[in-house]
Each structure stands twice: as structure tokens, then as C-alpha cells.
Amino acid sequence: NAGVTQTPKFQVLKTGQSMTLQCAQDMNHNSMYWYRQDPGMGLRLIYYSASEGTTDKGEVPNGYNVSRLNKREFSLRLESAAPSQTSVYFCASSEAGRGRATGELFFGEGSRLTVL
């Protein structure tokens, strides 16, 4: 299994440009998440989707939009990129129960975004 797959892995944008980060999971998980990680910092939750058809704001949602396209896919969109959004973005998924610990999230490898 591939687990959680993020595309693109690297992206450079100019201020004001828009782009969408794609995330897909093949573990049939209900819940999906988007985090960002700045250098030397921990991860901060941007948005999450508890189940297909629902999305909720996390700690730092400003400047981002999300779409839970179906159970497998959860995309993150930057409508007008700013240098402050330069970061590494991680997508994750989880499924409580089924023998899994409730706090066990499965993370992708990250998407490194630079906004000039």
C-alpha cells in the first residue's frame, strides 16, 4: 500500500499566485488532515475533515481552503499565496477503532512550498 500520497513534493510560487496541494490515501480512512510545519517548529493544524462531506478549521486556517473530494482525497488550496505561507505541508489520515489507537495519524512525506 502507498499510504498517504501528496503532490507535488516541491513547488515555488510567486506572491499572489494560486495553487492546490493534492492528497490521497488508500487506507479507507474516514478522517483526513492538513498540517503545516515551519523550520524548527512543530506541526500546526490548518484544516481537517472528520468524514467525507465535512471540513473544519484547525489552528491556522486563514489563507487556505480545502475540499474533501471523496473519501480518498483531500485537497488544500492557496488562493493568493504569500511569503508567510512558505512551509512544508503534511497531509494525514486516521481511522479510530479497528485495532488502531485513537491518536494514530498516518502522514504523507510532505510538500515543500516556497513563496517568493
Add this chain to the structure above:
Amino acid sequence: LAKTTQPISMDSYEGQEVNITCSHNNIATNDYITWYQQFPSQGPRFIIQGYKTKVTNEVASLFIPADRKSSTLSLPRVSLSDTAVYYCLVGRFAGAGSYQLTFGKGTKLSVIP
């Protein structure tokens, strides 16, 4: 979500047991304590989770006292490959099986040959 405090960095020699302590004074009744490991240029990886007392799996043990205001991750006989950042998190259900976690800055563990 409760804020967590853990040492910024720790050094250990190969083969030693490493204990990383985390404080979470404002933990709520419904919160679980979870630890993650992160290598450079990778996403975090789940290590262990607990609610109270002791939990052990194949890679680590987690000790949580009765008041749950702190927890200690114990890594037995570390090797060079255990060099990573370790995050202590307090989290709770956010509905429909999702789990809301707050990451701090973590503890950077360096294992020395």
C-alpha cells in the same frame, strides 16, 4: 487543547535507555497522550499512546502518573537510527473518528556512538 512542555534537546549514547518527560498541566478528562517521532524530511510517525498508568509496545513504553499532568516516553537501548525529533501531544476526538492533535516543538534526540 492542553499545551505540552518538553526539553528542547537530549543527547544519549548508543545502548542506553532514554527517558523523555513531557508536562501537560491542563490536560482534560477526555484527552489522550500520544507520542510521535519525526526524521528529517519525513512526516511524523506514531509511536505510542496512553490514557493513564503504563503502556508498552514493541518500540517504547509510556508512563503516565495518576494525575496525568505529565508523561514519560521510555526508549530502551537506543541506536543511531533513533536520532530524531520526538513530539509529545495531547489530543481529543473531534468528531466522527477524527482526532485533533496539537504539536509542540518537540525534543531533538541525538544518539552518540
